[in-house]
Amino acid sequence: MTGTDTATALERATLDKAARENFPVAPFFLPRAWRTDLMAVYGFARLVDDIGDGDLAPGGADARALGVPVERADDRLALLDAFETDLGRVFDGTPHHPLLRRLQPTVRRRGLTPEPFLGLIAANRQDQLVTRYETYDDLLAYCELSANPVGRLVLAVTGTATPERVRRSDAVCTALQIVEHLQDVAEDLGRDRIYLPAQDMKRFHVQESDLAAPSAGASVRALVAFEARRAGDLLNEGAPLVGSVHGRLKLLLAGFVAGGKAAVRAIAAADHDVLPGPPKPGKLQLLREAGTTLRGEG
Numbered sequence: 483m484t485g486t487d488t489a490t491a492l493e494r495a496t497l498d499k500a501a502r503e504n505f506p507v508a509p510f511f512l513p514r515a516w517r518t519d520l521m522a523v524y525g526f527a528r529l530v531d532d533i534g535d536g537d538l539a540p541g542g543a544d545a546r547a548l549g550v551p552v553e554r555a556d557d558r559l560a561l562l563d564a565f566e567t568d569l570g571r572v573f574d575g576t577p578h579h580p581l582l583r584r585l586q587p588t589v590r591r592r593g594l595t596p597e598p599f600l601g602l603i604a605a606n607r608q609d610q611l612v613t614r615y616e617t618y619d620d621l622l623a624y625c626e627l628s629a630n631p632v633g634r635l636v637l638a639v640t641g642t643a644t645p646e647r648v649r650r651s652d653a654v655c656t657a658l659q660i661v662e663h664l665q666d667v668a669e670d671l672g673r674d675r676i677y678l679p680a681q682d683m684k685r686f687h688v689q690e691s692d693l694a695a696p697s698a699g700a701s702v703r704a705l706v707a708f709e710a711r712r713a714g715d716l717l718n719e720g721a722p723l724v725g726s727v728h729g730r731l732k733l734l735l736a737g738f739v740a741g742g743k744a745a746v747r748a749i750a751a752a753d754h755d756v757l758p759g760p761p762k763p764g765k766l767q768l769l770r771e772a773g774t775t776l777r778g779e780g
Contacts (some may be wrong), residue, residue, distance in 0.1 A: 522588040525581040534606025547579045598631030629659035653720030660713040665760035703754040740771035
């Protein structure tokens with residue numbers, strides 16, 4: 483396989499995951515230039531998450547592209563450090579990884595700054611070092627790194643960022659992160675990570691062992707319902723973002739908000755039992771929520 487073939491394979495392995503996300507990454511109705519740039523941003527975000535979760539394609543091609551020695555190809559912190567170094571080249575040189583080379587024209591075209599990208603790297607570095615969160619505020623601080631930069635990048639790519647829109651976007655992105663944590667309680671526990679605040683677990687008399695059960699007991703369900711209400715409140719706080727923009731961007735942002743609200747409803751429909759697997763909304767529910775969001779209702 484040539485160097486070009488390897489680079490193409492690396493890009494495809496990451497970008498093909500867009501179709502499996504809970505939210506529309508770069509839907510067909512957006513202008514082609516936006517789709518191109520949003521996919522470049524997605525490629526960065528997906529790859530840094532795959533590094534942090536240990537979900538890179540086998541064979542070590544990503545490590546080689548980042549200049550990490552083969553004997554450290556499974557060292558997530560080493561990979562994240564190398565990825566951060568390569569990100570620096572996006573702004574002042576020629577990056578090594580093909581997904582970062584793909585990102586470079588977007589950064590230049592849209593005038594993007596390093597901060598949101600560094601936030602996503604910091605969140606994944608934190609995942610290697612912090613596996614429990616004592617308070618809700620601690621979790622919000624994590625979401626500031628792991629989720630909010632994505633919304634800020636969407637606004638930057640589309641040229642629509644204002645302080646108020648960023649504030650609303652942060653609320654939506656934090657809500658989506660909390661919802662994803664609720665859907666993935668069992669999967670996260672398998673990675674020895676718990677994103678349910680310890681203070682809240684104590685309040686609802688939930689032990690870590692309760693999260694390893696095949697299905698949730700009453701205490702776990704009550705805890706999940708409590709956190710889901712928090713996510714719903716954040717979605718309501720952020721929903722006016724949709725009405726602040728126009729055209730096809732409005733459809734995209736409505737999809738983000740609707741996806742979060744539909745997921746909250748799916749969790750409720752499962753009686754807040756998230757342990758057998760992530761409750762997911764159906765397409766009809768998503769369409770209903772999108773219509774409601776676009777009308778500025780609910």
